[in-house]
Amino acid sequence: MSAPYAKLPAWADYGLIPLINLIVAFFVAGLVVLLVGESPFEAVQLMIKGAFGSGRGIGYTLYYATNFIFTGLAVAVAFHAGLFNIGGEGQASVAGVGVAVVCLAFDSILPWWVTFPIAVVAAAIFGAAWALIPAWLQAYRGSHIVITTIMFNFIAASLMVYLLVNVFKAPGQQAPETRTFLEGANIPSLEPLLNMLGIAARRTPLNITFFLALLAAFGVWLLIWRSRLGYEIRTMGHSPKAARYAGIGEKRIIIVTMLISAGLAGLMALNPIMGAQDRMQLGFVGGAGFVGIAVALMGRSHPVGIILAAILFGMLYQGGAEIAFEMPNITREMIVVIMGLVIFFAGALEHMFRPAVQATLASLRPSSMGLKPKPAGDA
Amino acid sequence: MADAAIELVGINKSFGAVRANRDIHLKVEPGTIHGIIGENGAGKSTLMSILYGFYQADSGEIRIGGKPAAIKTPNEAIAHGIGMVHQHFMLVENFTVLENIILGAEGAALLNRGIARARGELHRLEQEYGLEVEPDAVIEELAVGLQQRVEILKALYRGAEILILDEPTGVLTPAEADHLFLILRRLKDEGKTVILITHKLREIMAVTDNVSVMRQGQMVATRKTSETTVEELAELMVGRRVLLHVEKGEAKPGEVKLSVRNLTVKDSRGVTMVKDVSFDVRGGEIVGIAGVAGNGQSELIETIAGIRKAVSGTVMLDGRPVDVTGAADPADLRRRGLAHVPEDRHHMGLILPFEEYENSILGYHNDPEYGNGVFLDLKAVEADARDKIAKYDIRPTDPHLKTANFSGGNQQKIVLAREMEQDPGVLIVGQPTRGVDVGAIEFIHKRLIAMRDAGKAVLLVSVELDEIRSLSDRILVMFDGRIVGERGPDATEGALGLLMAGVEQKEAAE
Ligand SMILES: Nc1ncnc2c1ncn2[C@@H]1O[C@H](COP(=O)(O)OP(=O)(O)OP(=O)(O)O)[C@@H](O)[C@H]1O
Numbered sequence: 011m012s013a014p015y016a017k018l019p020a021w022a023d024y025g026l027i028p029l030i031n032l033i034v035a036f037f038v039a040g041l042v043v044l045l046v047g048e049s050p051f052e053a054v055q056l057m058i059k060g061a062f063g064s065g066r067g068i069g070y071t072l073y074y075a076t077n078f079i080f081t082g083l084a085v086a087v088a089f090h091a092g093l094f095n096i097g098g099e100g101q102a103s104v105a106g107v108g109v110a111v112v113c114l115a116f117d118s119i120l121p122w123w124v125t126f127p128i129a130v131v132a133a134a135i136f137g138a139a140w141a142l143i144p145a146w147l148q149a150y151r152g153s154h155i156v157i158t159t160i161m162f163n164f165i166a167a168s169l170m171v172y173l174l175v176n177v178f179k180a181p182g183q184q185a186p187e188t189r190t191f192l193e194g195a196n197i198p199s200l201e202p203l204l205n206m207l208g209i210a211a212r213r214t215p216l217n218i219t220f221f222l223a224l225l226a227a228f229g230v231w232l233l234i235w236r237s238r239l240g241y242e243i244r245t246m247g248h249s250p251k252a253a254r255y256a257g258i259g260e261k262r263i264i265i266v267t268m269l270i271s272a273g274l275a276g277l278m279a280l281n282p283i284m285g286a287q288d289r290m291q292l293g294f295v296g297g298a299g300f301v302g303i304a305v306a307l308m309g310r311s312h313p314v315g316i317i318l319a320a321i322l323f324g325m326l327y328q329g330g331a332e333i334a335f336e337m338p339n340i341t342r343e344m345i346v347v348i349m350g351l352v353i354f355f356a357g358a359l360e361h362m363f364r365p366a367v368q369a370t371l372a373s374l375r376p377s378s379m380g381l382k383p384k385p386a387g388d389a
Numbered sequence: 390m391a392d393a394a395i396e397l398v399g400i401n402k403s404f405g406a407v408r409a410n411r412d413i414h415l416k417v418e419p420g421t422i423h424g425i426i427g428e429n430g431a432g433k434s435t436l437m438s439i440l441y442g443f444y445q446a447d448s449g450e451i452r453i454g455g456k457p458a459a460i461k462t463p464n465e466a467i468a469h470g471i472g473m474v475h476q477h478f479m480l481v482e483n484f485t486v487l488e489n490i491i492l493g494a495e496g497a498a499l500l501n502r503g504i505a506r507a508r509g510e511l512h513r514l515e516q517e518y519g520l521e522v523e524p525d526a527v528i529e530e531l532a533v534g535l536q537q538r539v540e541i542l543k544a545l546y547r548g549a550e551i552l553i554l555d556e557p558t559g560v561l562t563p564a565e566a567d568h569l570f571l572i573l574r575r576l577k578d579e580g581k582t583v584i585l586i587t588h589k590l591r592e593i594m595a596v597t598d599n600v601s602v603m604r605q606g607q608m609v610a611t612r613k614t615s616e617t618t619v620e621e622l623a624e625l626m627v628g629r630r631v632l633l634h635v636e637k638g639e640a641k642p643g644e645v646k647l648s649v650r651n652l653t654v655k656d657s658r659g660v661t662m663v664k665d666v667s668f669d670v671r672g673g674e675i676v677g678i679a680g681v682a683g684n685g686q687s688e689l690i691e692t693i694a695g696i697r698k699a700v701s702g703t704v705m706l707d708g709r710p711v712d713v714t715g716a717a718d719p720a721d722l723r724r725r726g727l728a729h730v731p732e733d734r735h736h737m738g739l740i741l742p743f744e745e746y747e748n749s750i751l752g753y754h755n756d757p758e759y760g761n762g763v764f765l766d767l768k769a770v771e772a773d774a775r776d777k778i779a780k781y782d783i784r785p786t787d788p789h790l791k792t793a794n795f796s797g798g799n800q801q802k803i804v805l806a807r808e809m810e811q812d813p814g815v816l817i818v819g820q821p822t823r824g825v826d827v828g829a830i831e832f833i834h835k836r837l838i839a840m841r842d843a844g845k846a847v848l849l850v851s852v853e854l855d856e857i858r859s860l861s862d863r864i865l866v867m868f869d870g871r872i873v874g875e876r877g878p879d880a881t882e883g884a885l886g887l888l889m890a891g892v893e894q895k896e897a898a899e
């Protein structure tokens with residue numbers, strides 16, 4: 011007897027519970043909408059229409075989802091090793107510097123399909139580098155990774171302001187952003203693809219980084235469940251004692267895992283910088299690093315779950331913008347509140363409904379006292 | 390006759406295809422000690438978990454004191470006066486003893502009041518039953534034997550009238566077990582009812598009033614203890630005659646394979662646990678280390694296996710030094726032919742949420758036969774796991790089952806199979822048969838002897854004096870971190886017991 015409570019069947023664990031969490035989140039969000047004097051039903055309609063009702067909506071939804079897939083994967087990888095990487099926000103910002111430098115340096119001399127891979131590598135390296143000190147401190151000094159990565163988010167935020175204002179800002183320009191990239195850093199939009207699929211899309215930022223995100227999800231799956239390193243990461247995550255017994259170097263795993271995690275977070279920078287704005291602007295990460303935490307929690311740290319959760323949050327971002335636009339009483343800030351609620355119920359309160367679901371399922375089984383057992387397979 | 394303290398009527402429980410309990414009927418008379426025995430995976434823990442509200446029976450009824458009781462959660466079981474000491478402890482490792490005891494029964498919103506009351510109550514219980522533990526010690530720092538006392542105290546603190554103990558003596562020395570039985574008898578004299586699950590038939594004979602036997606999910610027999618024998622019980626359990634004694638020939642010790650000199654080890658609190666220990670183990674012999682749990686054996690073998698750092702001293706493996714005071718690496722030692730079956734299979738030897746086949750390579754997961762430079766070859770790992778499952782009769786035979794869902798004894802076999810099948814030159818085994826049924830003990834002992842006869846060096850640590858005496862070619866007794874004596878396999882239990890208790894008498898040696 012080791013598992014104290016009967017575990018839930020997979021369909022309940024991966025389907026039912028997230029669904030219940032979502033419904034409750036929407037219910038509470040609906041109350042908020044009601045409070046400000048709008049109809050929650052209309053709001054939901056607006057949101058879904060805004061997110062999926064048009065080619066442009068779909069494009070935006072998937073564009074946001076791309077960001078969240080990267081940051082969600084980042085959190086998940088660290089999580090498998092028992093580490094909580096809160097620093098996605100900072101890692102992605104710093105990765106943006108790498109992307110920008112590559113683009114500014116090569117956009118006039120190389121074609122996009124050469125610039126892009128270089129930028130991918132730069133994004134991963136710059137993102138990973140930003141986690142190196144927190145990782146080292148955790149591994150060798152035991153400083154808690156949650157604290158250090160949060161602090162590095164702040165440092166990154168200040169650093170970005172400094173760099174954009176003092177280093178990257180083109181002379182004579184007002185906004186804290188780099189100059190617009192040239193041809194050589196323009197990666198293909200997925201508009202033609204959407205149009206080919208019969209979805210009329212115009213002016214959407216969705217670009218090939220989306221496929222890079224899917225590829226990264228597959229890579230994470232391979233890493234965690236198929237590779238030797240993944241085996242070591244999971245061992246560490248479940249039982250540091252067993253890891254020591256097995257000769258798995260704790261320090262090494264902490265550092266390697268954090269670098270991979272931060273590298274993934276770094277890739278997120280490609281999407282807005284190269285895919286959408288063709289320049290680096292201040293605040294281009296836009297909270298994706300934090301949304302990644304909710305995405306990873308909701309997606310159960312599994313790449314497939316993360317993709318689905320990322321699309322959900324993409325929908326919230328895009329549909330939410332639509333609501334704010336259409337409903338006078340609902341401001342942009344209101345939408346942030348609603349998203350916060352979803353994160354709260356779907357992510358942070360992940361375990362709230364679990365006991366109730368367990369108890370209900372247990373009592374639904376043919377266990378009512380005194381019944382004859384169902385004839386089962388073997389005798 | 391009074392109503393049965395507990396009556397189970399037609400209990401059924403399946404886990405997927407595994408029928409863990411089938412149509413179980415059981416009556417436990419109040420004020421008795423009732424033993425339950427059965428092979429690994431027979432369904433004993435499952436049955437008790439149903440009684441304690443961890444699992445729901447698929448069908449059947451529980452009656453407490455004659456009245457039907459719906460027990461859906463452990464809290465309801467506690468409310469019915471049922472307390473449980475688990476086979477695998479359920480303590481919060483980084484809490485103190487006291488904190489663990491009041492956990493879930495804090496009694497007040499402010500902890501300090503509950504704690505103060507608990508301290509008094511704990512003191513009373515300790516006095517009454519002789520269950521001494523330091524209330525402010527942190528659980529993870531306690532030896533397993535002491536952790537168990539905490540479990541018992543926890544149940545008593547909650548006012549248990551019916552106490553279920555699932556393999557409580559697996560971790561105890563005979564002396565400690567005797568002490569436990571004293572406690573159980575005292576409980577019985579007070580009219581409490583005790584259900585005792587154990588694999589040790591001797592204990593059944595010594596302490597129980599009645600005994601029930603389970604086999605493959607069914608209750609196959611119930612006997613009055615006074616009217617049965619160890620042989621009959623063993624046969625009822627396994628369904629065949631079991632060899633209860635080890636048969637082995639003369640040892641032919643060869644080269645020294647493992648050599649330990651002046652080893653001193655401190656634990657994480659800085660307490661010196663191993664003091665200046667020196668010994669050799671030769672190929673072709675089994676050296677047993679006897680001792681009461683917590684006298685440094687765990688630290689000793691963990692240091693030799695490269696998990697812990699020594700303060701000073703040297704260890705040589707096959708004549709080459711192991712950097713025990715510095716960078717000894719368990720992975721490296723494995724490659725050098727040192728296998729280690731850890732005492733604590735749950736936190737060290739296995740990762741319970743992993744599937745069985747994933748655990749079958751823990752520590753060997755970088756070996757070339759399990760994949761290439763980057764990826765694991767899961768097909769190969771699985772085939773290998775199936776092999777071991779067949780060879781060691783691990784049940785159920787599903788390599789994809791979560792390890793936590795194997796019964797205790799079968800989990801132990803998973804670890805043993807992994808370590809022994811590597812064909813190591815030196816094997817360190819901690820508590821190899823803890824929680825393992827008589828049939829499997831026979832099997833494991835045979836394999837250990839076979840390893841010895843194949844010229845391997847075996848270092849055996851066990852709190853089972855019987856096991857030490859029947860397997861070892863030489864016995865070292867450890868007390869308070871030192872090796873206080875070496876004896877031959879013919880040493881009497883009494884003589885070893887004295888040494889283990891730290892009675893330092895040179896004359897006792899002669
Ligand atoms: N949660 C679970 N999911 C699936 N199978 C389980 C689960 N718990 C137990 N089993 C299976 O049910 C059977 C009975 O297990 P149980 O733990 O009750 O055995 P046991 O008699 O206590 O054995 P041991 O003496 O080894 O402790 C085993 O085959 C075990 O693998």
Ligand SMILES: [Mg+2]
Pocket residue numbers: 011433434435476555796797
């Ligand atoms: Mg059991």
